[in-house]
Amino acid sequence: MAYIKAKIALLISVAIWIAALLFAIPWPIVYTVRSYEGAEVCSDAFDSIEKRASTFILLFIFGYVIPLAAIAVFSYLLVRSLWSVPKTQNGNTAKKKVTRLIISVVLAFATCWLPTHLFSLYVNLRNLLSSRPFRFTTTIFVLRQCSHVISYANSAINPVLYALLSRHFRLAFKRALRCRNRGSRTGGRGLMASQPLPFHVRLQNIRCQIGVGKRVNHSV
Numbered sequence: 001m002a003y004i005k006a007k008i009a010l011l012i013s014v015a016i017w018i019a020a021l022l023f024a025i026p027w028p029i030v031y032t033v034r035s036y037e038g039a040e041v042c043s044d045a046f047d048s049i050e051k052r053a054s055t056f057i058l059l060f061i062f063g064y065v066i067p068l069a070a071i072a073v074f075s076y077l078l079v080r081s082l083w084s085v086p087k088t089q090n091g092n093t094a095k096k097k098v099t100r101l102i103i104s105v106v107l108a109f110a111t112c113w114l115p116t117h118l119f120s121l122y123v124n125l126r127n128l129l130s131s132r133p134f135r136f137t138t139t140i141f142v143l144r145q146c147s148h149v150i151s152y153a154n155s156a157i158n159p160v161l162y163a164l165l166s167r168h169f170r171l172a173f174k175r176a177l178r179c180r181n182r183g184s185r186t187g188g189r190g191l192m193a194s195q196p197l198p199f200h201v202r203l204q205n206i207r208c209q210i211g212v213g214k215r216v217n218h219s220v
């Protein structure tokens with residue numbers, strides 16, 4: 001059963017990556033390099049304000065609102081399922097840590113991606129509804145690039161959150177580093193001698209750590 005769930009999770013992950021790649025295909029087509037106030041910048045080449053505004057509104061909906069709603073809903077279901085198991089003193093402590101980690105990941109996504117979407121919406125809606133187009137200055141351009149950097153930094157923040165809020169993640173990371181070091185000194189035999197546990201074993205051990213189920217021993 002655990003193997004089937006892991007396989008389904010893998011298929012869902014692959015489907016999400018494929019959808020993300022398909023969603024990104026139009027951007028290299030509509031973007032080009034332009035000269036703006038003596039500087040070469042990467043900018044879109046939409047042939048009308050309406051098309052540009054519609055594109056960024058759809059991007060806000062499908063690239064921020066829907067993903068954030070999905071993350072929030074599934075995180076809530078995960079936390080509710082976590083707290084529905086019988087209470088134990090050690091288990092409650094672990095549950096609080098996991099809950100704090102999940103909330104932090106959701107807030108990090110919402111916070112990192114919001115500025116760039118708000119900026120795009122403001123510029124495009126103003127150009128669409130106002131008779132005076134939005135004028136880019138050097139300061140505005142710098143702020144725009146900063147919002148881009150913050151949004152992309154979300155991918156790098158998650159491992160930091162895991163390391164700060166999860167003791168098990170830190171221990172596993174240290175074990176991975178030790179295995180790599182042993183493998184380099186022994187020509188790879190260290191890695192072969194310490195294979196990662198199967199997914200269903202790791203899942204059962206996590207349940208054990210929060211007070212549900214029995215720990216599963218596994219040897220390669």
